[in-house]
Amino acid sequence: MKHTPGPWFVGFVNHRVHVFSRRLQPGLNPERFRVADVGTEDSPQANANARLIVAAPDMADALEAVLESNKALSRIRLWAVNACHCDVAVEPENDAHGDECSEWVALKMAKAALAKAEGR
Numbered sequence: 001m002k003h004t005p006g007p008w009f010v011g012f013v014n015h016r017v018h019v020f021s022r023r024l025q026p027g028l029n030p031e032r033f034r035v036a037d038v039g040t041e042d043s044p045q046a047n048a049n050a051r052l053i054v055a056a057p058d059m060a061d062a063l064e065a066v067l068e069s070n071k072a073l074s075r076i077r078l079w080a081v082n083a084c085h086c087d088v089a090v091e092p093e094n095d096a097h098g099d100e101c102s103e104w105v106a107l108k109m110a111k112a113a114l115a116k117a118e119g120r
Helices: 044-077 102-117
Strands: 009-013 016-020 034-040
Touching (some): 016 044, 034 044
Antiparallel strands (some): 009 016, 016 034
């Protein structure tokens, strides 16, 4: 199942911090568009968590774009220049990299984060 489409917005209802899939307006039932109830509005942690949750759809899109872009670049670079300093094409599926290869580690982290967000 796909997540509720973004953009998402932080809103406050009854002294609580919420994440909504639409901006709150008078007459709009907030229950219909609530993505998450994050905590009390006086909690700095709840506010920080809400901002992170609001950014999630954009971060997921960015990670997907990075991974797709890397696939295309890796195919191009294979015949010309190695894709990372350890002389192995940078692809998360390529286990020839060691953990010292920062490009491979970053791509592996991006792939894992997307899988986690998608419940895989």
